[in-house]
Amino acid sequence: MTRQATVRHLLMCRPHHYDVRYSINPWMEPADGADGDLAVRQWVRLRELYLDLGHKVEEIEPVEGLPDMVFAANGATVVGGRVLGARFRHPERAAEGPAYLDWFRAHGWDDVLDPVHVNEGEGDYLLAGDRLLAGTGFRTDPRSHAEAAEYLGVPVTPLRLVDPRYYHLDTALAVLAEGEVMYYPAAFAPESRELLADLYPEALLATDEDAAVFGLNAFSDGYNVVLPEAATRLARELAGRGFHPVGVDLSELLKAGGSVKCCTLELRDR
Ligand code: ARG
Secondary structure (H helix, E strand, O other), X not given: OOOOOOOOEEEEOOOOOOOOOOXXXXXXXXXXXXXXXXXXXXXXXXXXXXXXXXXXXXXXXXOOOOHHHHOHHXXXXXXXXXXXXXXXXXXXXXXXXXXXXXXXXXXXXXXXXXXXXXXXXXXXXXXXXXXXXXXXXXOOOOOHHHHHXXXXXXXXXXXXXXXXXXXXXXXXXXXXXXXXXXXOHHHEOHHHHHHHXXXXXXXXXXXXXXXXXXXXXXXXXXXXXXXXXXXXXHHHHHHHOOOEEEEEOOHHHHOOOOOOHHHOXXXXXX
16 A cells, blocks of 8 residues: 655644643653653654654744643644634643634634633544544543534544543544544543444554553654654554654653644644
């Protein structure tokens, strides 16, 4: 099978004010903190990798006091040039919503919605072909799903997450190409597992070990799949399916419960 990479337009946020200062998911240990300088070096490598792969990368200015702002995927959901803003579940991250919305408004994105319901952007909304897979259970309010469907003009498929370690959809599932995904079944409620098995009978299923190193928190351009380097079994499986896996080390960001995809927001202009 020949696979085709397509050029993506991405938004990232340098982890200049990054640290682990509070705990809103089981990965975060404020007593241990994180190495901010190393986080920046690891993030810079990810950004350079995207540029080397031919993608267009924009940057939003990090805001002091918002250590999780590096996780740009949570900042919005952008489909067909329309920007659905984020509204965070936890007060610690609340100010990130307006910060991202301001960036969009200042950069010529006119179709912007300040949402009513809690949704954590592409943490829980993943576009798969012409359907939006929508995680819920921990962060995004299920009432947001109708808001997203109406504003973005795409059908929304809700998926319920049940394992607190995999609190965002993008920690448990990655879209690899139009009709292709990889996911960790145990992160989903039984009815959602059934739905996924129906929708994607050929899906690449992750093991406990793949999921635990955040192997599903991956970015795919249709050919290159950037994922945590520790996810070696997933990388082999991806290569076997004709993808080009590229491993990266984001150990410092994993201390906040994030990795490749969390650091990457896709701007779908059209
Ligand atoms: N510490 C952040 C939180 O718990 C990590 C967010 C990771 N981002 C993501 N897209 N999964 O909210």
